[in-house]
Amino acid sequence: xxxxTAVLPETEFTAAHPDGTTLRRAYRLMxxxxxxxxxxxxxxxxxxxxxxxxxxxxxxxxLAAAFxxxxxxxxxPYYRDDAMLLGFGLEPYELMLQLMAKRDDPxxxxxxxxxxxxxxxxxxxxxxxxxxxxxxxxxPATGVAQGMKYLEGQQLTPRGAAGPxxxxxxxxxxxxxxxxxxEVAEALQMAALHQLPIxxxxxxxxxxxxxxxxxxxxxxxxxxxxxxKGLHRLQCDGxxxxxxxxxxAEAAGYxxxxxxxxxxxxxxxxxxxxxxGVRREWYRGDNLAxxxxxxxxxxxxxxxxxxxxxxxxxxxxxxxxxxxxxxxxERALAAPNPDPATFQDHEFAPPxxxxxxxxxxxxxxxxxxxxxxxxHAVDDILQEFPExxxxxxxxxxxxxxxxxxxxxLAKKYGDARVFNTPxxxxxxxxxxxxxxxxxxxxxxxxxFADYIWPGLNQLVEELxxxxxxxxxQFPVQSLIRVPIGAYGGGGxxxxxxxxxxxxxxxxxxxxxxxxxADMKGLMRAAFLDxxxxxxxxxxxxxxxxxxxxxxxxxxEPAAGYVLPLGQAAVAQEAAPDKLRNGETCVVITYxxxxxxxxxxxxxxxxxxxxxxxxxxxxxxxxxxxxxxRRHGKALVLTEEPLLNSFAESLAGRIQRHCFRQLDxxxxxxxxxxxxxxxxxxxxxxxxxxxxxxxxxxxxxLLSY
Numbered sequence: 001x002x003x004x005t006a007v008l009p010e011t012e013f014t015a016a017h018p019d020g021t022t023l024r025r026a027y028r029l030m031x032x033x034x035x036x037x038x039x040x041x042x043x044x045x046x047x048x049x050x051x052x053x054x055x056x057x058x059x060x061x062x063l064a065a066a067f068x069x070x071x072x073x074x075x076x077p078y079y080r081d082d083a084m085l086l087g088f089g090l091e092p093y094e095l096m097l098q099l100m101a102k103r104d105d106p107x108x109x110x111x112x113x114x115x116x117x118x119x120x121x122x123x124x125x126x127x128x129x130x131x132x133x134x135x136x137x138x139x140p141a142t143g144v145a146q147g148m149k150y151l152e153g154q155q156l157t158p159r160g161a162a163g164p165x166x167x168x169x170x171x172x173x174x175x176x177x178x179x180x181x182x183e184v185a186e187a188l189q190m191a192a193l194h195q196l197p198i199x200x201x202x203x204x205x206x207x208x209x210x211x212x213x214x215x216x217x218x219x220x221x222x223x224x225x226x227x228x229k230g231l232h233r234l235q236c237d238g239x240x241x242x243x244x245x246x247x248x249a250e251a252a253g254y255x256x257x258x259x260x261x262x263x264x265x266x267x268x269x270x271x272x273x274x275x276x277g278v279r280r281e282w283y284r285g286d287n288l289a290x291x292x293x294x295x296x297x298x299x300x301x302x303x304x305x306x307x308x309x310x311x312x313x314x315x316x317x318x319x320x321x322x323x324x325x326x327x328x329x330e331r332a333l334a335a336p337n338p339d340p341a342t343f344q345d346h347e348f349a350p351p352x353x354x355x356x357x358x359x360x361x362x363x364x365x366x367x368x369x370x371x372x373x374x375x376h377a378v379d380d381i382l383q384e385f386p387e388x389x390x391x392x393x394x395x396x397x398x399x400x401x402x403x404x405x406x407x408x409l410a411k412k413y414g415d416a417r418v419f420n421t422p423x424x425x426x427x428x429x430x431x432x433x434x435x436x437x438x439x440x441x442x443x444x445x446x447x448f449a450d451y452i453w454p455g456l457n458q459l460v461e462e463l464x465x466x467x468x469x470x471x472x473q474f475p476v477q478s479l480i481r482v483p484i485g486a487y488g489g490g491g492x493x494x495x496x497x498x499x500x501x502x503x504x505x506x507x508x509x510x511x512x513x514x515x516x517a518d519m520k521g522l523m524r525a526a527f528l529d530x531x532x533x534x535x536x537x538x539x540x541x542x543x544x545x546x547x548x549x550x551x552x553x554x555x556e557p558a559a560g561y562v563l564p565l566g567q568a569a570v571a572q573e574a575a576p577d578k579l580r581n582g583e584t585c586v587v588i589t590y591x592x593x594x595x596x597x598x599x600x601x602x603x604x605x606x607x608x609x610x611x612x613x614x615x616x617x618x619x620x621x622x623x624x625x626x627x628x629r630r631h632g633k634a635l636v637l638t639e640e641p642l643l644n645s646f647a648e649s650l651a652g653r654i655q656r657h658c659f660r661q662l663d664x665x666x667x668x669x670x671x672x673x674x675x676x677x678x679x680x681x682x683x684x685x686x687x688x689x690x691x692x693x694x695x696x697x698x699x700x701l702l703s704y
Contacts, residue, residue: 016249052114056272061238096332118470135181143434176204238266349475358561368556392445430458432478464507487540492676521563566618575606585633642670664704
């Protein structure tokens with residue numbers, strides 16, 4: 001084992017040696033993991049129906065790590081960490097239920113891959129959901145550690161017997177190949193910057209799939225970690241259980257007492273296939289023989305004999321492991337498959353808000369700008385919910401957001417609750433999955449919609465899939481604020497609209513208010529919702545400075561006002577007599593479209609109803625259908641480029657389901673199909689919809 005120098009006195013943390021009970025348990029579980037790998041290979045016609053990997057060669061380091069964790073800790077295992085799961089206390093039978101995608105798979109109910117656990121069980125470490133995307137687990141796991149430290153600092157964690165040496169930690173397991181991912185660097189940066197209680201266990205077997213370490217990296221993980229000041233580093237032989245145990249005991253002791261991060265770099269042999277779908281004989285030659293010489297199982301066997309354990313006892317432990325694996329395999333084979341009727345279960349956790357509540361228009365209240373309504377909504381939340389915190393680029397400190405949408409919140413609530421992050425959109429988004437798992441309630445901000453793309457990896461793979469793939473165990477409570485839209489000369493990187501892309505991501509909700517009252521009510525509902533919610537906030541409506549947007553400024557609702565997601569509103573009614581005479585149409589829109597439609601309809605008095613969707617997912621489809629059937633003519637209006645947009649999709653859906661009630665084709669209007677919005681305001685005007693363009697479309701529609 002090697003360690004960085006001049007960080008700690010050698011006497012502060014002593015290298016723990018496992019006792020006899022621990023050694024025997026490790027030997028039995030090491031054999032259990034090896035027997036599982038052997039059985040899977042011998043029965044690959046059954047076991048390789050779905051892709052899996054095994055811990056073969058990594059058993060020693062995985063068990064050494066598992067034995068350091070308690071039921072108060074959190075873990076993010078890697079996809080070949082089945083030995084680690086055994087070390088936590090899971091049974092081979094439970095892992096085999098996942099291997100075969102069975103109904104009673106305790107992690108996902110048959111929905112996700114082998115060794116992809118999601119678990120809340122008393123006495124075992126909590127394991128939030130994570131995806132297969134290598135390296136991406138580092139951000140949510142670091143978010144767990146950050147949430148843990150935040151709750152500790154706010155004294156929101158249970159107090160009692162736990163002393164400094166027993167405080168919880170997070171274990172993030174990762175492969176050395178995944179350490180080259182940019183998102184890993186974001187996680188390490190935040191862990192070092194905020195001194196978070198996390199161990200990054202890097203299992204380095206010198207292989208990706210078929211690419212070797214020398215092809216993929218200029219340095220190993222231990223060398224790479226030296227660049228992060230405040231990240232303590234340890235190294236060990238990951239095929240030696242005793243050495244690995246001592247190193248992980250030192251790492252756990254450091255994190256529990258210091259509340260700072262540690263990276264452990266462990267070299268391991270890869271003895272099995274990369275996965276059951278990529279077999280070792282396809283790409284490995286002499287290297288496999290070299291790795292076999294480092295097999296941790298025979299090495300551990302010899303160590304135990306040298307420590308005085310009898311050969312007969314070791315043989316019995318091995319025999320017990322083999323018998324257990326065989327029995328559990330037969331049980332798992334006979335276990336039932338999932339009921340196909342449950343395939344839709346757990347897309348979302350049930351919403352917390354189902355009815356409008358509170359005062360929308362308090363007597364004597366002043367009108368408020370949308371930006372102020374948003375600020376006040378977050379202020380109310382922070383005041384009421386101590387587990388809530390708000391972070392993103394430039395939202396803390398003196399500035400309080402580039403649109404002043406968080407002005408003075410950091411001064412009011414302190415830097416622990418409202419703070420700036422580095423320019424790390426992936427971390428801003430992905431950390432909320434970890435925060436949510438530990439009980440913190442994050443509100444975060446992406447500075448401009450045009451910059452959300454680096455966060456999409458985490459949004460798609462971690463946040464959106466967590467509830468469904470964990471069988472409902474880990475919905476992610478995450479409110480992500482995103483200023484959006486054009487506001488006159490913002491140019492190509494500060495004016496974009498991205499809702500159609502977001503709406504292709506299943507498992508998230510997308511909200512788009514058009515006025516101050518809706519902003520405040522929807523913000524609270526989005527915060528209380530146990531699922532990921534994107535709040536799109538139009539920059540051009542923030543201050544009602546864009547001509548025609550004066551109505552975005554409304555009487556501000558009282559604190560506590562809440563408006564359920566998924567309820568559209570009629571922003572403007574048509575005249576009853578015009579409706580009876582068949583002289584009307586409906587504009588279905590949201591955001592700035594509401595005001596383009598209002599301005600245009602002044603030239604068509606009484607003939608235009610405006611339906612403000614307010615929430616794009618869940619969509620108030622009933623309100624859409626009812627409006628279309630009332631009028632028989634509909635225009636779907638958006639600020640996005642029209643081609644392949646949400647607006648076109650909605651128009652097609654209306655055409656399909658309301659065809660018999662339509663008196664004209666469903667019209668659509670949006671921005672020009674160009675890759676960006678030009679900086680020059682005259683070019684911008686040519687690209688975007690405006691009241692004149694909307695009026696022309698309405699006149700054509702009404703003439704049918």
